Amino acid sequence: MKQSCLAPSEIESRLKAAGVQPTAQRIAIARYVLCEADHPTAEQVKSWADANFPKMSMATVYNTLNALVDAGLLKKHAFPHLNEATYDDNITEHYHLLDEKTGRVFDLDPADVKVTTKLKGVRIKEVDVFIRGSRA
Amino acid sequence: MKQSCLAPSEIESRLKAAGVQPTAQRIAIARYVLCEADHPTAEQVKSWADANFPKMSMATVYNTLNALVDAGLLKKHAFPHLNEATYDDNITEHYHLLDEKTGRVFDLDPADVKVTTKLKGVRIKEVDVFIRGSRA
DNA sequence: ATATAGGTCTTGAATCATTCTAAACAATAA
């Protein structure tokens, strides 16, 4: 489900294009969340950074993730089964499946999950669907 | 949307029937959340208690709400737009609409919101739908 | 090159929701 990893220079261009100054920390985090990670939490980003970057503070992890979300490169999800946020590089419309056997979250294509409403007098802006279940 | 309020004695029976010892605090909280409140947070239950019960600690509010959830009388929701949990006396299957104009959450009848999936190899246990929008 | 200005990063404190702990307090059963 993950595209092959982008070079730092490509990440840099993406950050610039989105109006985010490409610092070393931001490039490292962006590369990890956009290319390597799967629905990581801030804590997981920090662990990765501790192992792969000379020195990074937790505040920088949060600042950077927030900056990437604000720039539209990342989406922040608050899943009901976790008390920490997760970050998703899939910014197209999609839903989520929690496999309760493994605790892993999978993206669901809107083609596979349709929501139809009969609501009147409601202007719908966004629909979140979160399915709990288990995969065979 | 709220049924007319139940007498304390009726609440007491309901608690007993659900296997929850009916203490004064539990009856008071249960009556408030089952009859009066609308998707309250623990903080709102505490505020109500401060105004309507001689003395109640925050721990008791949380303990009681958890007990009611465990007993199946209440459902706990973690909505993505709030960082605190809300409690819902509607324990039948239903979905939620956040009116972004007012911040209020409305219950949606499953008859008005249908979710159909084409997922294969997935045993679905529960589906959460959370719609953001605004009401006319 | 140099200075300046404006971001950026770090540490550590602060905040907020929630749970834990230990002690005080019923209520009940023997």
Add this chain to the structure above:
DNA sequence: TTATTGTTTAGAATGATTCAAGACCTATAT
């Protein structure tokens, strides 16, 4: 009445996240 068990309480502890202040860069203009 005493023992047992469950409940409530105040306050400490936890965990996620944000805030604050100063140190540190880096881009640009001179």
